Amino acid sequence: MALLEISDLSVRFGQFRAVSGVDMTVDAGEIVGVVGESGSGKSVTSLAVMGLITEPGKVSAGAMRFDGRDLLAMPARERRRLLGRDIAMIFQEPMTSLNPSYTVGFQIEEVLAVHGAGNRRQRRERAVELLELVGIPDAGRRLSAYPHQLSGGMNQRVMIAMSVALDPRLLIADEPTTALDVTIQAQILRLLVELQRRKGMGLVFITHDLGVLAEIADRVIVMYAGEVVETAATADLFTTPRHPYTAALLDALPDRALATAAADGRRGRLPAIPGIVPGPFDRPAGCLLQPRCRFADDRCVTEHPMLHPLHPGAARCHRPLGADGLPAGEIGRVA
Amino acid sequence: MLRYIASRLLVLVPTVLGIVLLAFFLVRQLHGDAVEARSGERGITAEQLAERRHALGLDRPLYEQFGAYLGQLMQGDLGKSYVTQRPVIDEFLELFPATIELSIVAMIFAVVIGLPAGILAALTRGSVLDHGVMGAALAGYSMPIFWWAILLIVLFSNILGLTPVSGRLDVLYYIEPTTGFMLIDTLLSDEPESFWSALRHLILPSVVLGTIPLAVIARMTRSAMLEVLGEDYIRTARAKGLSPFRVVWVHALRNALIPVITVIGLQVGTLLAGAVLTETIFSWPGVGKWLIDAIGRRDFPAVQGGILLIAVTIIAVNLAVDLLYGLINPRIRHQK
Numbered sequence: 001m002a003l004l005e006i007s008d009l010s011v012r013f014g015q016f017r018a019v020s021g022v023d024m025t026v027d028a029g030e031i032v033g034v035v036g037e038s039g040s041g042k043s044v045t046s047l048a049v050m051g052l053i054t055e056p057g058k059v060s061a062g063a064m065r066f067d068g069r070d071l072l073a074m075p076a077r078e079r080r081r082l083l084g085r086d087i088a089m090i091f092q093e094p095m096t097s098l099n100p101s102y103t104v105g106f107q108i109e110e111v112l113a114v115h116g117a118g119n120r121r122q123r124r125e126r127a128v129e130l131l132e133l134v135g136i137p138d139a140g141r142r143l144s145a146y147p148h149q150l151s152g153g154m155n156q157r158v159m160i161a162m163s164v165a166l167d168p169r170l171l172i173a174d175e176p177t178t179a180l181d182v183t184i185q186a187q188i189l190r191l192l193v194e195l196q197r198r199k200g201m202g203l204v205f206i207t208h209d210l211g212v213l214a215e216i217a218d219r220v221i222v223m224y225a226g227e228v229v230e231t232a233a234t235a236d237l238f239t240t241p242r243h244p245y246t247a248a249l250l251d252a253l254p255d256r257a258l259a260t261a262a263a264d265g266r267r268g269r270l271p272a273i274p275g276i277v278p279g280p281f282d283r284p285a286g287c288l289l290q291p292r293c294r295f296a297d298d299r300c301v302t303e304h305p306m307l308h309p310l311h312p313g314a315a316r317c318h319r320p321l322g323a324d325g326l327p328a329g330e331i332g333r334v335a
Numbered sequence: 336m337l338r339y340i341a342s343r344l345l346v347l348v349p350t351v352l353g354i355v356l357l358a359f360f361l362v363r364q365l366h367g368d369a370v371e372a373r374s375g376e377r378g379i380t381a382e383q384l385a386e387r388r389h390a391l392g393l394d395r396p397l398y399e400q401f402g403a404y405l406g407q408l409m410q411g412d413l414g415k416s417y418v419t420q421r422p423v424i425d426e427f428l429e430l431f432p433a434t435i436e437l438s439i440v441a442m443i444f445a446v447v448i449g450l451p452a453g454i455l456a457a458l459t460r461g462s463v464l465d466h467g468v469m470g471a472a473l474a475g476y477s478m479p480i481f482w483w484a485i486l487l488i489v490l491f492s493n494i495l496g497l498t499p500v501s502g503r504l505d506v507l508y509y510i511e512p513t514t515g516f517m518l519i520d521t522l523l524s525d526e527p528e529s530f531w532s533a534l535r536h537l538i539l540p541s542v543v544l545g546t547i548p549l550a551v552i553a554r555m556t557r558s559a560m561l562e563v564l565g566e567d568y569i570r571t572a573r574a575k576g577l578s579p580f581r582v583v584w585v586h587a588l589r590n591a592l593i594p595v596i597t598v599i600g601l602q603v604g605t606l607l608a609g610a611v612l613t614e615t616i617f618s619w620p621g622v623g624k625w626l627i628d629a630i631g632r633r634d635f636p637a638v639q640g641g642i643l644l645i646a647v648t649i650i651a652v653n654l655a656v657d658l659l660y661g662l663i664n665p666r667i668r669h670q671k
Contacts, residue, residue, distance in 0.1 A: 083574055091567060
């Protein structure tokens with residue numbers, strides 16, 4: 001049984017569907033990468049899993065199960081008990097994600113206290129232990145520091161310490177390194193993966209950096225305009241992307257672009273995908289990528305594609321790509 | 336910290352000097368003086384008038400009078416009232432507890448109602464409750480104090496007969512002033528049941544005086560709360576599995592209080608200004624009413640001294656509020 005199982009998840013804000021028809025599973029001990037541009041619905045999906053979508057947002061799903069328990073049918077209080085204890089989340093902006101009015105010690109100990117872990121002294125000891133675990137020197141004294149006295153990297157370490165305080169089984173990291181310096185990014189990434197291995201957590205790693213996922217993820221989910229457009233094992237996705245959008249994202253990776261250019265014997269410009277992600281009110285008919293896709297034909301303009309299983313992986317495309325990077329054939333055309 | 340307080344106190348010197356200057360010259364812009372005011376309609380002879388003016392020093396040139404007054408102030412002497420011949424400071428201190436008591440109770444009323452009302456409005460943003468609270472706050476802020484006071488008196492005193500119309504205590508009781516605070520003095524006296532009388536006398540004036548601060552606090556709390564509730568750390572708090580109650584009262588409120596406390600500090604000025612009107616309407620024997628009476632009698636030393644002392648009080652409260660910031664806002668504490 002999968003640790004997290006979501007099917008047909010949709011999140012609407014008024015008329016706007018921020019996320020629609022998302023399926024996702026995460027197994028224990030697995031790292032699932034979620035990649036997509038800003039506004040593709042990555043964060044909204046994870047907030048929906050956490051139950052943190054607030055008015056006017058509306059969440060609906062065919063199923064949403066954690067460890068076999070139905071998250072949607074669960075009373076709010078019971079669902080809250082899972083948060084911070086079994087499912088934890090790390091956010092993008094470490095400098096603003098911690099409360100400026102309380103010490104980091106208070107904020108770490110609070111999550112322990114709220115979930116009834118230990119007495120005051122034990123919680124303090126555990127907090128010191130956690131800060132040491134995430135590599136903060138002089139942990140005992142740092143407990144009484146306020147977030148504004150620490151650097152962004154240090155604050156993100158505090159966030160990580162707080163999120164793994166109760167050994168959650170699922171950790172959702174929403175672009176945890178985006179706001180940090182490149183050197184710090186690598187450290188935080190290493191720390192997260194190390195913790196994930198040691199504790200056997202399921203990890204959902206949200207990013208817009210495919211390069212990062214190539215290094216750490218077991219499986220990758222590619223999102224575009226609120227939909228999953230492709231999902232596959234990391235190795236498969238990087239060797240044979242089946243969706244034109246994934247292929248275009250990969251082509252835009254500087255290392256790959258340079259290699260391709262060198263193979264063709266020319267100095268390359270970084271390829272870009274023409275156009276922009278459709279906004280809330282200018283979504284095209286048919287396939288959402290269609291106006292930006294170089295392989296689109298008349299069917300793509302009229303008919304919205306399903307997520308077709310392709311063994312391996314799945315892609316939301318009428319004309320999925322083959323190993324040569326060109327449409328390999330048409331799926332289920334009704335004549 | 337001490338250096339900060341010292342530097343703030345130093346800045347006060349020109350402020351206080353300005354207030355003294357303003358009070359001194361403004362009160363002399365009024366027509367007439369204490370001598371004319373006291374001689375009444377029967378009139379006195381020109382010689383008597385000149386003689387009495389001379390006795391009070393009112394016949395000297397203004398700059399001489401001002402110099403003399405400043406010299407007096409330097410020695411800590413606020414002068415004597417023309418009317419009662421008692422030192423201004425004594426009169427002020429005797430009446431000030433009544434004003435403080437009224438102001439404190441009014442402020443408690445404003446905070447105790449305004450803070451939760453603002454929080455509630457923020458939490459139910461856009462609802463009927465939110466619009467109701469904000470509408471009431473706008474009405475409260477816009478209403479003339481005297482008119483509001485009269486409405487309340489008509490309803491609660493005249494029609495319902497629930498509260499007394501004026502004064503601090505029923506005439507049945509005589510309470511020897513110990514602290515000057517009637518609520519405390521009545522409890523200390525051998526007639527503790529008079530406490531209820533003192534309390535009933537306080538209700539209407541405090542409600543009237545507290546209405547504007549209440550409205551301001553409610554509006555400020557609502558907007559501060561709305562801003563804070565959208566912050567990333569609130570999302571973090573919820574992601575930790577905290578109850579909505581804890582998220583609001585522990586994580587949001589502390590941060591939302593920072594601007595609200597500023598506003599509360601600023602309202603102290605409004606409160607003492609409002610006390611002048613409120614005390615007059617309810618015949619409340621405090622410094623507000625005393626100041627109005629002193630103006631009517633052209634009792635210059637009393638008016639000048641009263642204005643100066645009230646101004647110093649407001650300045651002191653604002654300084655205290657500034658220091659209080661550090662307690663709730665660690666970011667400020669560490670800057671110093």
